[in-house]
Amino acid sequence: MATQQSLLEKPKKSVSKTICLLLSVIAVLSSSAFLASYIFKPSSVFNDSSLNHVCHHALDTTSCLAHISEVTQTHTFTATKRHKFDLLKSFLKKHASHIEKAMGETNAIRFRVNNPREEAALKDCVDLMELSFDRVWNSMLALTKQTTESHQDAHTWLSSVLTNHATCLDGLEGAARSVMEDELEDLKSRSRTALAILVETVLPPKVEQIIDEPLNGDFPSWVSIRDRRLLESGVGDVKANVVVAQDGSGKFKTVTEAVASAPDNGNTRYVIYVKKGTYKEHVEIGKKKKNVMLVGDGMDATIITGSLNFIDGTTTFNSATVGMYCLPRIFPVSLLCLT
Secondary structure (H helix, E strand, O other): HHHHHHHHHHHHHHHHHHHHHHHHHHHHHHHHHHHHHHOOOOOEOHHHHHHHHHOOOOOOOHHHHHHHHHHHHHOEEEHHHHHHHHHHHHHHHHHHHHHHHHHHHHHHHHHHOOOOOHHHHHHHHHHHHHHHHHHHHHHHHHHHOOOOHHHHHHHHHHHHHHHHHHHHHHHOOOOHHHHHHEEEEEEHHHHHHHHHHHHHHHOOOOHHHHHHHOOOOOOOOOOHHHHHHHHHOOOOOOOOOOOEOOOHHHOOHHHHHHHEEEOOOOOOOOOOOEEOOOEOOOOEEEEOOOOEEEEEOOOOOEEEOOOOOOOOOOOOEEEEEEEEEEEOOOOOEEEOOOO
C-alpha cells in the first residue's frame, strides 16, 4: 500500500512543479511585454494638434487633415522634423499611386468616347498625369539631398503637378468632364496638401528671400556661370551641336528632326542652331529631352509657325508652336520668333 501511495504522490509533485514553472514564465513574459511597450512607445506621436500645425499653410485645412490621416493610420510618425519629412515622403508615394490610378482610368475612358475633341483632351490629360507622376518621384529624390536648391526644385515640381491637374480639367468638356471632374479635383486637393507639408516641413526659412531675389538686370543666382556665358553670347559665338537649314546646308532641314537627335536625359546643353527661314512645323520637346537650347538668327529672321488653334480642332494644350514637356530651371529658346 505504501508503494502504491508513493507512486500516486509523485505525479502530484511533478504537476505542482510544472504549474509553478508555467506561472513563472507567464509572469516574466508579461513583465517583458509591459516594459517593451513602455520603453519603445513613441514619445510624441502625431496628434490632432500636430496635424493642424502641419496643415497650417494649407488652402483647405479640412482636406489636408483628411489626406494626412490616410498616411498616419498605417504608419507611426512623431512630431519631430525628421518624422515630418518621413510623413512628406510617405504622402508623396501615396499621391503618386493616386495619379497612376487616375491615369489608368483616364485611358479607359479615352478609348470609350466617340467625340474626337474629347478623346484628344483626355489624351492630353494622360500625358499631363504621366509627367506629374514623374515630377512627384523627382521631388522625392530631390528632397533626399537636403539642400536649398533641391528644396526649391521639389517646390517647383510639385507646383507644376497642381498646374497639370488644373490644365487637364480646363481642357475637358461634355461627358468627359462630367466623369473626370471629381477625380481631378481630388488630385488638385492632394497636390495642395503636398505643397502645404513641404512648406511646413523642409523649406528653409530664407526661401522667400531667394525667390524674391532682386535681379537688377542680371541672371538669377541659380543660373550657372557656363549657362550665363552661353546665354550672353552672340549667335556667331555659340558652338552648336547641330544646325538646321532649309537650304540643306545644315545637318537637318526641320527643327523636329534636330530635337529628336538630342540625347535623352542629357546632362549638358545640346545647342540647336536654326538658320534664317520660316519653319512651318509643330515642335515638341519631350520630357526626356533635357538641356536643349534653340538658337536662331533673330526674331525677324528665324520663324517657327505651327498655325494650330482650338477652332481647327486642336486642344489648347497642344496648340503651342513649340511645346516643352520638360521642366528645367530655364527655358533657353532665344533669338527665335514663335507664332
